[in-house]
């Protein structure tokens with residue numbers, strides 16, 4: 001590159017690096033100033049709390065607003081989402097000063113649910129891997145964790161029924177959602193890679209959902225391989241490391257954790273393969289300005305039941321984003337519908353539609369209103 005105003009390379013770089021050092025110093029000072037404000041927020045919350053009342057430090061609606069504003073005002077050259085991710089981490093550190101948070105997730109370590117937990121809360125939280133979706137619910141209900149993270153639907157494979165069913169018997173609220181692009185990789189031990197065709201793996205471990213999301217790729221590339229479903233992709237990676245002749249389909253995080261090689265990357269059949277996760281907790285969330293509400297309603301199996309159930313949403317102009325049907329396990333709940341809608345339960349038209357729906361059904365539960373995923 002030529003530029004007449006440049007002196008020597010060393011001198012130009014020296015000046016720029018001095019400037020970067022000075023900017024870094026200011027950023028650091030400002031970030032700590034922000035953290036002091038967050039500490040004062042905690043003091044104010046404590047001061048005004050009623051005796052015996054537990055203070056709510058984490059405010060998902062406020063965090064969503066902060067992140068949305070960061071993205072709106074961003075002028076570049078950094079991309080808006082990249083800057084929002086930095087602010088996600090800054091807020092995570094600030095909140096940890098107010099209250100160190102424990103997050104239960106569907107483990108073990110290295111699962112996509114753990115990635116979703118960190119994407120949503122940032123890295124200044126203590127993540128606790130649980131053995132099952134039910135255990136995540138139990139841990140949050142018992143107070144061992146402040147919040148839980150569970151998968152709820154995948155764009156290729158559909159709904160995760162375990163999660164929906166867990167809400168039926170639980171008093172927990174949905175406090176947020178996270179969407180994660182899911183990339184699956186075909187993982188092998190180094191030894192298997194080196195031996196090549198002779199030592200081809202005879203079996204592949206993965207979670208049933210992931211096997212399904214890579215079905216066509218497996219049919220085309222490893223038609224004879226035995227496909228074995230296990231409890232998680234991390235467990236699949238662990239087995240591929242321990243057992244002879246075994247491969248795994250799992251994430252990059254699992255590959256790193258269990259020291260496996262990515263033999264083929266991004267083998268998911270759908271290029272936009274995305275999983276949506278829910279944040280569950282005991283607290284309710286206020287209006288953020290761009291929210292969703294999830295309902296669980298049950299109705300008798302009679303003609304036109306679903307039509308009548310949904311009519312109030314149409315009449316009040318409330319958009320539905322998803323509806324899932326599950327068979328009821330008890331006699332009273334013949335059909336259970338999980339309904340996601342746009343808006344917050346404290347907004348007038350949503351409240352009105354919900355009240356009308358409640359009159360139509362045999363059972364009704366609002367699982368929570370929460371900010372739409374920002375990142």
Ligand SMILES: C=C(O[C@@H]1C=C(C(=O)O)C=C[C@H]1O)C(=O)O
Pocket residue numbers: 037038041057058059060062063066090091092094095098
């Ligand atoms: C500072 C607050 O508490 C927490 C920390 C936030 C932050 O760092 O911006 C935002 C919301 C809360 O989760 C607050 O309530 O404003």
